[in-house]
């Protein structure tokens with residue numbers, strides 16, 4: 156079973172989670188940023204990671220998710236600044252699950268990721284983002300070692316499911 160871990164990451168949080176997932180997986184495996192992925196035909200299982208941007212899947216990720224072949228076994232992972240369980244944190248994952256169409260989703264994993272100072276500065280200027288930016292403050296130490304350990308265990312769990 157050949158496994159690919161593909162990720163999109165602007166400020167490095169999702170890359171850290173991707174690396175933890177990759178590290179835990181058995182060979183043969185590849186780790187690639189989204190921009191380097193051209194052909195999925197050699198893979199039996201694909202982990203796909205992205206950050207939440209404006210409550211959604213990042214625009215660059217959308218065409219990739221839509222292009223996945225029906226029946227492909229995938230697992231999604233996502234980092235976000237907002238508090239887990241809030242609508243803000245759920246919406247992007249729900250959107251991604253629609254975009255992946257007829258693939259076989261074996262699991263999803265989410266954790267918080269610190270929001271860059273630049274993004275906080277821009278967001279805090281607009282009143283509609285006020286509550287969101289207050290939430291984002293407590294994401295500042297994430298992903299932490301517990302998040303990364305959870306990501307590794309998630310990876311093993313999904314790989315085990317894919318073998319069945």
Ligand SMILES: Cc1cc2nc3c(=O)[nH]c(=O)nc-3n(C[C@H](O)[C@H](O)[C@H](O)COP(=O)(O)O)c2cc1C
Nearest residue numbers: 164165166167168169206207209210234236237268
């Ligand atoms: C432009 C921008 C928009 C963001 N919008 C959201 C959002 O709507 N909801 C949220 O929970 N986090 C949001 N975040 C926070 C990121 O999802 C979070 O910091 C994530 O871990 C970044 O991942 P990365 O370092 O892999 O790029 C936003 C960050 C940026 C830079």
